[in-house]
Amino acid sequence: MIGIVIVSHSPKVAQGTAELAQEMSQERVKIVAAGGVDDETIGTNAERILAALQEAETEDGVLVLLDLGSAVMSTQVAIEMLPEEKRDKVTISEAPLVEGAIVASVEASLGRSLEEVNNAAVEARNMEKLT
Amino acid sequence: MIGIVIVSHSPKVAQGTAELAQEMSQERVKIVAAGGVDDETIGTNAERILAALQEAETEDGVLVLLDLGSAVMSTQVAIEMLPEEKRDKVTISEAPLVEGAIVASVEASLGRSLEEVNNAAVEARNMEKLT
Numbered sequence: 637m638i639g640i641v642i643v644s645h646s647p648k649v650a651q652g653t654a655e656l657a658q659e660m661s662q663e664r665v666k667i668v669a670a671g672g673v674d675d676e677t678i679g680t681n682a683e684r685i686l687a688a689l690q691e692a693e694t695e696d697g698v699l700v701l702l703d704l705g706s707a708v709m710s711t712q713v714a715i716e717m718l719p720e721e722k723r724d725k726v727t728i729s730e731a732p733l734v735e736g737a738i739v740a741s742v743e744a745s746l747g748r749s750l751e752e753v754n755n756a757a758v759e760a761r762n763m764e765k766l767t
Numbered sequence: 768m769i770g771i772v773i774v775s776h777s778p779k780v781a782q783g784t785a786e787l788a789q790e791m792s793q794e795r796v797k798i799v800a801a802g803g804v805d806d807e808t809i810g811t812n813a814e815r816i817l818a819a820l821q822e823a824e825t826e827d828g829v830l831v832l833l834d835l836g837s838a839v840m841s842t843q844v845a846i847e848m849l850p851e852e853k854r855d856k857v858t859i860s861e862a863p864l865v866e867g868a869i870v871a872s873v874e875a876s877l878g879r880s881l882e883e884v885n886n887a888a889v890e891a892r893n894m895e896k897l898t
Contacts, residue, residue, distance in 0.1 A: 648783025649865060652802075656777045656834070659809060671783075678790060703787070703865050704896055730896050732863030734780060734834050761892045765835055765861050 638744050638753055639666040639692030642737055643685055643702035643711055647672030653701075653734050657741035664745045667737075668692040680707045685714035689726060697725040697750035701737045701757065725750070731757035769875050769884055770797040770823030773868055774816055774833035774842055778803030784832075784865050788872035796875045798868075799823040811838045816845035820857060828856040828881035832868045832888065856881070862888035 640657065644650040650671025657667050670688035673679035685700075692698045700711055708728065715726050727750055729736060736757035743753045771788065775781040781802025788798050801819035804810035816831075823829045831842055839859065846857050858881055860867055867888035874884040 644783070644787075644865070646783035646787045648779040649787065650783075652775070652777035652779030652781075652783060656775075656780065656809065678787065702896065704869065704894065708896055728897060732892065733865045734775070735863055738835065761863065763835065765833065765839055766859060 637665060637694060637747055638696045638750050639668070639694045639698045640737065640740055640744060641685065641688045641692050641698055641700045642667065642669045642671070643680060643700060643707045644671040644733060645678050645680055645703055645707060647675050649703070653737045656734070657737040660738050661741035661745035665741050666692050666694065667741060680710035682710045682713040682717070685711050686717050689714055689718060693722070697727065699740055699750060699754055699757070700726060700728045701731055701733050701740065702728065703733050727754050729754050729757050731760055735760040735763055768796060768825060768878055769827045769881050770799070770825045770829045771868065771871055771875060772816065772819045772823050772829055772831045773798065773800045773802070774811060774831060774838045775802040775864060776809050776811055776834055776838060778806050780834070784868045787865070788868040791869050792872035792876040796872050797823050797825065798872060811841035813841045813844040813848070816842050817848050820845055820849060824853070828858065830871055830881060830884055830888070831857060831859045832862055832864050832871065833859065834864050858885050860885050860888050862891055866891040866894055
């Protein structure tokens with residue numbers, strides 16, 4: 637089963653999204669939050685993201701969901717800090733953060749592959765909320 | 768200038784998203800969080816959303832960004848609790864929550880109309896994060 641990392645500039649957004657996603661997967665999936673520069677400060681922090689990647693690591697890989705801007709660069713820096721053989725097992729998703737994390741946690745809990753989970757999460761872009 | 772309400776099942780996600788969006792608009796836009804059943808419990812609460820709608824109310828209208836599922840129904844219930852003449856000034860957005868809120872706050876701070884802000888927020892669906 638894949639692991640999931642939630643990266644946001646906001647520590648609250650990252651923690652809250654991880655909690656929501658945990659609830660959706662009935663805590664069967666390893667979901668780790670990496671938000672903020674620290675627990676109080678808005679921004680992103682490659683070392684926090686690296687620690688989250690290591691905590692969420694599984695044989696089946698890790699999907700990273702993130703908000704935007706420097707979250708991408710910080711995550712790329714964190715991935716570069718992993719041993720080379722582990723980098724290929726991490727995918728950064730284009731999915732919307734909250735909606736994608738919820739979908740990803742359900743799909744991951746069903747034992748889907750990293751690629752399948754990511755595809756489903758990206759599809760959450762087109763979710764019709766109002767119907 | 769329109770107001771913005773952030774509805775999430777997670778109090779942390781709602782508060783964190785509102786803070787991120789505030790930072791992007793340099794605090795020029797009224798952005799109010801309505802997350803959770805209360806400050807601790809995951810879920811949505813129509814009375815909290817109603818209070819947020821009233822706090823964010825402006826002559827130019829209010830855009831509601833939300834996560835999914837019962838967030839929509841609770842928001843619709845809250846809108847029904849408004850006086851009739853105010854209901855038409857509230858739009859529920861199909862935009863992704865975090866990405867949409869960030870875009871919406873910037874557009875709102877530029878004085879765009881409710882419809883323009885919503886259109887820009889919905890477009891955040893197609894944002895390419897990795898390029």
